[in-house]
Amino acid sequence: MSTLRQAVAAEWVKLWSVRSTWWCLGGALVLMVLGAVTLGGSTATEALRDGATGLRLTASEPVVAATSFAQFALVAAAMLAVTSEYASGTVRVTLQATPVRGVMLAAKALVVAPVMAVAGVLSGAAATAAVYLLLSIDLFGGLVVLPPGEAVRDLLGVGVFYALVSVMTVGAGLAMRSAAGTLTVMFMLLLGLPLMLLMAGGPAALGAALRMPTFAGLAFMGSAVNMTGGPMPYPAWEGLAWLLAWAAVAVAAGHVMLRRRDA
Numbered sequence: 001m002s003t004l005r006q007a008v009a010a011e012w013v014k015l016w017s018v019r020s021t022w023w024c025l026g027g028a029l030v031l032m033v034l035g036a037v038t039l040g041g042s043t044a045t046e047a048l049r050d051g052a053t054g055l056r057l058t059a060s061e062p063v064v065a066a067t068s069f070a071q072f073a074l075v076a077a078a079m080l081a082v083t084s085e086y087a088s089g090t091v092r093v094t095l096q097a098t099p100v101r102g103v104m105l106a107a108k109a110l111v112v113a114p115v116m117a118v119a120g121v122l123s124g125a126a127a128t129a130a131v132y133l134l135l136s137i138d139l140f141g142g143l144v145v146l147p148p149g150e151a152v153r154d155l156l157g158v159g160v161f162y163a164l165v166s167v168m169t170v171g172a173g174l175a176m177r178s179a180a181g182t183l184t185v186m187f188m189l190l191l192g193l194p195l196m197l198l199m200a201g202g203p204a205a206l207g208a209a210l211r212m213p214t215f216a217g218l219a220f221m222g223s224a225v226n227m228t229g230g231p232m233p234y235p236a237w238e239g240l241a242w243l244l245a246w247a248a249v250a251v252a253a254g255h256v257m258l259r260r261r262d263a
Contacts, residue, residue, distance in 0.1 A: 014085075
């Protein structure tokens with residue numbers, strides 16, 4: 001346990017000692033706020049144009065949808081926590097200090113996951129406030145509401161989603177060892193492959209796409225519809241189960257490759 005604590009402390013220092021972490025976290029905040037405001041404003045404008053009555057939009061709903069955009073900034077931060085060491089060669093020092101490969105992997109995940117979770121909650125809170133302020137003006141006629149219980153649930157869901165995606169990224173980074181390879185894998189898992197499956201059509205392809213990490217995350221966070229406008233075919237707990245499964249597969253792949261290859 002002392003070795004793990006020392007490794008976690010070292011990873012914590014490394015994460016915050018580079019400017020890229022701060023830039024990525026700032027980028028996630030900007031993308032979350034802009035994405036949520038854009039989606040919320042678009043939904044409200046469309047509802048008013050269609051003459052909808054009795055519609056109420058929870059301020060945190062557009063924030064959940066905006067995670068699809070902002071997640072890539074935090075993916076970049078988690079990726080650099082792994083791949084920058086391989087690029088600079090400092091991974092040799094890390095492996096000498098922490099020779100047990102599983103301990104090194106666990107230390108990176110234990111540092112990156114909570115940081116990204118907190119970043120998700122804070123950026124989500126800022127985006128929720130921005131959506132609420134925007135849609136509270138007289139033009140939208142009280143369209144937006146902010147139930148505390150729903151908002152807290154949604155924001156905690158965003159934090160958990162970002163934590164699990166960051167763990168996936170750590171696993172992918174250790175498996176690929178390069179920034180380009182890791183980013184390609186994560187882009188394909190989070191966006192590229194699901195969209196290709198959706199375009200392929202057919203119930204089997206649709207079912208597979210909706211169980212990829214981004215769609216599973218939307219289901220877990222309580223989104224009633226997926227990015228195609230159709231309903232989610234499974235409940236929130238199943239979305240969490242799919243996210244955990246994807247994270248476990250990525251970590252297992254990272255651990256296997258870390259044990260097989262030298263730095």
